[in-house]
Amino acid sequence: VNPRAVLSFTGLVLVVVAAILILPLGVAIADGQPRAIRAYAATAALTGFGAVALRIAGRRSGGVGLHRKDAFGVVALSWLLLGVVGALPLMLDRAVPDPFGALFEAVSGFTTTGATVVADVDSLSRATNLWRCLMHWVGGMGIVVLFVAVFPQLGVGAKQLFKAEVPGLPSEGLRPRIRETASRLWWVYAGLTALCASLLWLEGMSAYDAVCHAFSTLGSGGFSTRTASVGAWESPAIHWTIAAFMLIAGLNFGLYYGLLRGRVREVLRNSELRFYLLFNTLLVLGVVIAIGPQRGLGEATVREAVFQVLAVTTTTGFMTADFDTYPDGARMLLFLAMFVGGCAGSTAGGLKAARVLLLGKVAARELRATANPHAVIAVRLGHAVVPEPVLIGVLVFVTTYLGLFALASVVLVAGGMDLVSGASATIACLSSVGPGLGAVGPSGNYAAVSAFGKLVLCFCMLAGRLEVFALLAIFSPEVWRR
């Protein structure tokens, strides 16, 4: 690792964050709330100062492109600093006075988890609520990707950064230049957000709520401006719109780029997309069957099931109903769906549909191999053959993910949480869903979790968002060796 280069690039990332902080600051000024103005102005100033300090500390870094190891360093350090920068205004605005709670809330924001420690969201200032949703939006596509899109002088280092932050399997780039890929992804992302916000506004939300919810939806986050989440609005149109955009956020963004270029058939034949849609349809069916007897089979029941299922599988975590009150069968389904998450290349978390699909295919191949030990069988995703190293990568990823889940949930349960709450809190954070079951369910929050437990969950959220290895890499001596 070249520490100077890491510091210098991280400084640039902070410049972007400082610029973004101007948005909630503007809202605070418009609302004339001195405490919020002070909080956001101070954070923006501190972040700018930090950026300058890091640039100075990292000067004479040689000006050469980033090495692979450095990219991991930049991404990991950026995300750790993001937590602190995000937490600062929450504390200063007295939204979450407890530093651990504030850190948890900020990490939950940037990792698009949407797990909150705030019991009464309605009482927060408008600036803070915007900031919470804005963290989702920026974290969804990736702060470093935004930074790659904005700064042209990165060169090859940009590719390393991009790879370290964008979730999913290795794929072919959309454009010859990584900067173009990054900026197109952001344009698609911003365009969809604008579309979602205008639809919500037309359907009766206030402009402010529409923008906040659009940020939160496209980032697959889950923070809302209301304590009752989307359930606070009783308009079916709003529920359906948000459900649709949650699904959009849970699909591979490369597909939209393909659609824009007219490759409709190719997109429709995408096997991960098909698998993900099938998976969601089956889950909706399961939930409808479970809750149908109580509520009757009407549009309201189907809408509720679709919304809750998509909120979980796209790892957004909005809700219009308390799924923790569902029959155990439905709760179990939703709990397991938390592991799967969304598609590769989306803003959603989780293992990713492509990995789960590949896992199934590898298992099917093993089954065929027992019957016919001499057969050589290629595993395919669509028409493309998945190379053996990628398959091994998937197996290792899934194993590590489950290992992390096991370890963190044991720690939480040993620390005093009950079994259901501890296990579901862990996976809800690891997969960036947000609400879990039991004490951390849709009607509860994470405020009661101990400070140590919050740190463990912060680690889970970061590990899940950075696809485990980008974060774990900084704990590896290999990376630090020159």
Add this chain to the structure above:
Amino acid sequence: VRIVIGGAGEVGRHLAGMLSQQGHDVVLIDEHADPLAQAEEGLDVQVLSGDLASRRVLGRAGVGQADAMIAVTGSDDANVLGAALARSMGAGVAVARVDQPTFYEGDGPAEHGLLGIDHLLCSTRLTAAEILTLMGRSEATHVHGFCAGSVQIALWTVAEDHPARGSTPHDLSLPRRVVVGGVARDGFLRPPEGAPRLEPGDAVLLAGPPDGVAEAFTRLGGLPRGRRHVVVGGGEIGAILADTLTRRGQRAEVVEPDRRRCEALAADLPKVSVLRGDPTDLAFLRDIRFHEADSVVAVTHQEEVNLLTTLLVRQLDREAHLAVPHTYVSVHRHGYADLCRKIGIEGTASSFEVLSRAILEAIEPPGVVSRHELPGLAWIVAHLRTAPSLRDATLSDVSLPPGTTVLAVSRREQVLSPRPSLPLQGSDELLVVCPPRDLPAVERALRELARADR
């Protein structure tokens, strides 16, 4: 006629010998002295040492005055470059051997027209096509391939209880591009127009691209789908065979010992089962139920493995008291084909022979390229080539003698159905069925067409 051959390997020397015996002046070019010395010893040809891709060497060989240039070295690059250079220097016809399969990827066949080379021939593809033709013989009364395997003719005999009995040949449900060339009854071939209603024992002459003919047999009920074919050897020939068989609705398994080759095959051919193992290992063969296959095709690079597996399958069948599957092998060296036929292998395709034959046909002047007798009939199928200068003519302009039928027109490996309005071009290949005595008249008709045109 002056012919320049690049490459004094087995194929080059064999062709040089044949062509010089036919009375042509042959110049043989090779980089290496040893094969040239061998050729000098036994053949009445001029030898020239040097690089095929060099203008100077080609100039010394006199390609400018040559009627044909044949590039058959072991290197695709040298062959393509040499043939293209020779063509640009004025050689009449240029033929290059290209074995790299990537040359043939994509939709349009690259055999013609690349860099002015008239024919690009691939021995593995030719061998695979030959084996597929041979495999067709187990279903049809008779099958034969023309034009480097791109066109096939077949005789289909109407069975006693076949539903097509009593209908005319036009009522048969045939794939597009497959045509009926006539109905054979009592040793006499009736043209398709005005052919009688079909009776059991009649043989219908079909012609078209090989896939089309195979599909026709499937539809006519002669060839059941889903038969199990085991291809031993996952080289290029094996891959083409397995791919073609699965496309035709058959089951294909490829046996290949090399792990990486197996993985490549499994990646390229999703519908083919790839089995990794040693095809000479009896335990392995038992394990994969080798002897229960409907046919076994041995196409490895090693002659002894090909022979051994076909013998082993019989051994296994004798143990299990099963009927022996159809066996086919490819052989690579000159003279081995006869040996295989002697030990009772059903079909033997010699890559050496099919390549030589295709090259000799490619350099034939316009007129009759080859003729093929139909068994039990006094009719022949002739392969003719139009003059290179021919243009602005249609098939109906050819004044054929009565009783002759055009079966197919092949252009750049594409088979065209012989409708009367089909425009004819230079160097088109025509398949004509006629009585032998009418062949000179057919040839004359084609020649006059080219002349009238001018």
